[in-house]
Amino acid sequence: PFHVLVVDDRRDVRFLSRRLLTKAGATVTEAEDGMEAIEFVKGAKESNTEFDLVLLDMQMPRMDGYQTATLLRQLGFAKPIIALTADAMHGDMNRCLESGCDDYLSKPIDSNALLEMVWRHTRNPAENNGS
Numbered sequence: 001p002f003h004v005l006v007v008d009d010r011r012d013v014r015f016l017s018r019r020l021l022t023k024a025g026a027t028v029t030e031a032e033d034g035m036e037a038i039e040f041v042k043g044a045k046e047s048n049t050e051f052d053l054v055l056l057d058m059q060m061p062r063m064d065g066y067q068t069a070t071l072l073r074q075l076g077f078a079k080p081i082i083a084l085t086a087d088a089m090h091g092d093m094n095r096c097l098e099s100g101c102d103d104y105l106s107k108p109i110d111s112n113a114l115l116e117m118v119w120r121h122t123r124n125p126a127e128n129n130g131s
Helices: 011-023 034-046 065-074 090-098 111-123
Strands: 003-007 027-031 053-057 081-085 103-106
Touching (some): 011 027, 065 081, 081 111, 090 103, 103 111
Parallel strands (some): 003 027, 003 053
16 A cells, blocks of 8 residues: 645635545545645654655645655655646646656546556656656
């Protein structure tokens, strides 16, 4: 089983993501903003129960996904971060990758695309280097 942190300020998005990922065998933790996500990742690191993947909304109040991804990387979080963005413009995708995300999905989220991406990033992390 793999542990996913879903970070989104919208409860409906967190609920749907949790339902989908739980059916796929994941353990899901929800955070409603970047600040909470940082705290969860720090806590998981301290208790040796690190997340296998972070699903991160880029448009959030207080601390957006770009800042959150950058901070997670600075804290030493090395597992995949998948950006969820409503504006899938080329510049946004580049910005997602530059901030430390490994991949991105456009909203509204296609459930099959999400599951395929999560599976690809969690099945064998060694294969993802450089992709």
